[in-house]
Amino acid sequence: MKLLVLLLLAFIVLVNGHAVLVKPTPFSKNPSTAQPCGAGTPQTTNTLGKICRGKTNTFVWDVVVGDGTGKVTFKLSTKNDKNNFDVTLGTSVENPDKVGTFSLHVDIPKDAPEGNFLIQASSSTKWNSCSFVQVTDDCTEDENPTTEVLAFGTGDAKFCQMKLGKSVVVPVGTVLTEADDDTKAVFSRNMNNINVIGTNTSECGSLYKPILCDTTFPLAPGSDGKPVYQVSYDDCTSFIKTCDVSSHIDLYPCGIYKAGLENSSSKLTISAFFAILIFSIVLLL
Secondary structure, eight states, X not given: OHHHHHHHHHHHHHHHOEEEEEEXXXXXXXXXXXXXXXXXXXXXXXXXXXXXXXSEEEEEEEEEETTOOSOEEEEEETTOOTTOOOEEEEEOSSOOOSSEEEEEEEXXXXXXXXXXXXXXXXXXXXXXXXXXXXXXXXXXXXGOOSEEEEEOOTTSOSSOGGGTTOEEEEETTOOHXXXXXXXXXXHHHHHTOTTTOSOOOHHHHHHHHHHHHHHHSOBOOOTTSOOBOSSOHHHHHHHHHHTTOOTTGGGSOGGGSOSGGGGOHHHHHHHHHHHHHHHHHHSOO
């Protein structure tokens, strides 16, 4: 019996701990504790992120669930050897302590080596990601944004069709067709995982899909600078109840939605229409 309890606890830890680098673009978008780089295939040099020497740089880190929290340390391999990260750039000022996407600020030393290098991001809870970056003096603050606004065009969304014709806020470097495919894969995987979706009925699926698409692709901000959504607080709580979401409830924070009719589609369409006009003002981070 004691062994069974220990195995169950170990399983809970495995399913509840996830965190991954978002910007710069990692080798893999899937969270992993595999040393030293998580998983995935190194990208080509034309996808290099940029790090500015002697400045505060912004990285984007996603805590998916559970024990993927903790500060993140960034290291370079000047020999581009994933088994030898010989230069520590610094540790994030912020301490991601809950589920969510975090902008992490790191002061990069003025004497950091200049060139194209392999970079490792590793959390205090041992979640690892790697990417290739260019460390340089030739950059400005505007070259280091964390998010961008993209418009879903025809063919960009086969799964999240509710986003067609909408402008959405996504991490820099996002390819909408790939992100839409990834969202579909997450939906299928979670619907078949009783530890995430307790009751995977068709009614549950019809409630879950818009929630997942809406949190993945929030509409471009209105004048208050906050993302807007196409579903309501009531939609979210109905999903939680119908789908019997319990162990991974932090994945779906219903509090981000305003209750009532404030999130009606007519008002959101107006917000999305004007989003491009105010894009340069509200998204310069």
